[in-house]
Amino acid sequence: MLLEQIGMRVPVVQAPMAGITTPALAAAVAHAGGLGSLGVAAMDAARARQEVRAVRAATSARFNVNVFCHQPPRRDAGRESAWLDGLANDFARFDAAVPETLADGYRSFLLDDAMLRMLVEERPGVVSFHFGLPAAAQIGALRDSGAILLGSATSLADALKIRAAGLDGIVAQGWQAGGHRGVFDENGPDERLETRELLAALSGVGLPLIAAGGIMARADVQAAMDAGAVAAQCGTAFLMAEEAGTTAPHRQALASGKTRMTRAISGRPARGVENIISRRDDSAAPDYPLPYSALKALHGAASAAGETGYGPFWAGTGCAEARPGTAAEILGRLVP
Known part of the structure; x- marks a missing residue:
């Protein structure tokens, strides 16, 4: 066994x-x-x-x-540039600069x-x-x-x-x-x-x-x-474990009980708490893990201004029960 x-x-x-x-x-x-x-x-x-x-x-x-x-991402400069352009207004909300390129981290x-x-x-x-x-x-x-x-x-x-x-x-x-x-x-x-x-x-x-x-x-x-x-x-x-590295905003977001499968965060389908970023059209997302680098920068700028709706708050469908x-x-x- x-x-x-x-x-x-x-x-x-x-x-x-x-x-x-x-x-x-x-x-x-x-x-x-x-x-x-x-x-x-x-x-x-x-x-x-x-x-x-x-x-x-x-x-x-x-x-x-x-x-x-x-598999390593297939680089497509046009696709990646268009994805960054699509985030420009979000970065502008927080007076932050859009990254020049997407990174494979x-x-x-x-x-x-x-x-x-x-x-x-x-x-x-x-x-x-x-x-x-x-x-x-x-x-x-x-x-x-x-x-x-x-x-x-x-x-x-x-x-x-x-x-x-x-x-x-x-x-x-x-x-x-x-x-x-x-x-x-x-x-x-x-x-x-x-x-x-x-x-x-x-x-x-x-x-x-x-x-x-x-x-x-x-x-x-x-x-x-x-x-x-x-x-x-x-x-x-x-x-919600005391020993987990889950951030306070992530823990709080679980109470909504609403999750969504999306490629908008990383380029691969992933389920997390429904929020501003997970509701974005993900049909043109570049290959995994390229979108992550821009999202992390955006989440950092937004969080500094008190907005946590761009967090990659992974969670399954029963998250409100945690x-x-x-x-x-x-x-x-x-x-x-």
Whole structure:
């Protein structure tokens, strides 16, 4: 059983939310018997190593490190210039200058030899992949280090690729899930299957399934397991944790309960709290992660003026149900 391999005592995975998860959060969940996770997509290998070591200093349990396996963006100067022009009025509201260019600030694991080396050396115990899969040589190196490997799938086609790559389990990410949608091809067809439907679609793949999306309470975890999952991955439920890096405006925004899937923030479909930026037409958004650089500058300028409606406040469909507490307390509310 996957849970026994990992050493989990309870069937709950804390989602690896890049920018939100902290070593304290991951360690607290791992220490309490779940699978704690770090999202290191926005970090370089040196910073990620510090985070991994901070978790290891707080717990002897295995924990998960999540990396993004996206293809590098295709640069299109005209498209990028038009996107920046479309933000000009927003920047002008706060007397801020529009950036001259869009920057690629998220290095894909596919190209990050230093991150692979760090994971092989530090051995967190579990490594998970989002947006696709690494090269066979990368998978082999992680496997040789003793890592348990998980891949995120939103469709049967992607789940079959995960199985063919020899991974140990699948995070079945339903349409309700907050944060970035884990589609391998962001421009391909998307059936938008909700979590229960996705579990049914993946039931014959033959790998352990971890359900993700819309899981906010004990009953949701139990329902996922009744539908064939071995565990549930919860992100939004942990956004209000004392140990989480969630900002005060982000915590406050969850109460609205309104979320939206959009490319307007990063260039890839992602679900967050509905606000000024997520309601923008995203049909002409440049490739991931290029829009992020402008959005972060805009959010910074707006926040300084007291306007938080440009925040990338990732959250799933049940965000209004998130309740404060320590990570251990929140985990306790989720365990069937």
